[in-house]
Amino acid sequence: MLTATGRQDQRLTLPWGPVESALRTSLPEDYKRMCEAFGYGTFSGAYYLTSIGAEESGDILSDWQVYLRSVPEPGSEGADTSQYAPYPIYRPGREGLIPWGGGEAGDEMFWLADSNPPHSWPTLVRNSDFGPGEWSRFDMPVSEFMGRALLDPDFGFFGLAEAVPTPFFTPED
Template sequence: MIELTGWEPRGIPVDWSAIEGELGVPLPADYKELCEAFGGGTFSDSVSFLGRDEGISFDFLAQWRVALSVDRDSTLGYVSAVDPYAIYAPGGKGMVTWGSTEWADEYCWLIDAERPGDYPVLARSHDGGPWHWYDMSTSEFLYRVLADADFQPFGIAQYDLGTTFEPGTGCPSGGRPL
């Protein structure tokens, strides 16, 4: 991803033990590397990446907390936004969003606390269609979205948007929340 975007790694310090302690599971190693190199922000002016950010827009943990509270709010009924799944709750099994697009595509992991280290990527296109299952790393999925025009329905290379990255550091008004 660094080579693809020409990005200079930021070396962002992240307290992974605190984050993983709150989640109750370790996060994928390649995702942690992406977070430390990029932080949260936007690839190719259209793909939002949730990492660590001073603002809420691109902050992975803040976005997960909001999604979990909404998913657990019984006043909203019992339909999950990620149906047929649920938002991951510590010790359970569910989805955690790590990215999205301006077209409302969603990129998540399916996390099972009983199977730490197994993080398939689940993605759903903007039309609310079915979830697509990918047995690949976060960085491989993100790379294919940005660079592989044949990676359908999620590849954006066909639109010739370039492969840039714009950090979202501490700019809630400039970010695109999920």
């Protein structure tokens, strides 16, 4: 992806320990590597990865905590009608959604974290145009999802290759 976007590897050293400690799980290595290589910013003016220390929305731990506060827990009032149903937001020790990215068009990207190794967690994506319970599932790591979204003209609804034939990355300060 660095080559495709014309970027140099930033080789950032990010403090993953406190984030993974708060989540009580490791995060997928390919995701961490992308955050360290690119820093926080937007791919092709459309998609971003959450990271560490990003302002406002974009910090993975802050974003996860916002979801925890705003989305009803399973079994509580409103949980069945939540726009995230049938999936709960991740809570340590339980299966659930951990946000890893988003899009300018209202896309929300999550892992469905469970007891399996983090590299095997599927990516679940919803768009603001989707109704409650409507999801797209991708059984691939973040790096493959982002690579295909940027480069594969046959990637479907979330593909950008036709609209943005030369992918780019814009860092956010």
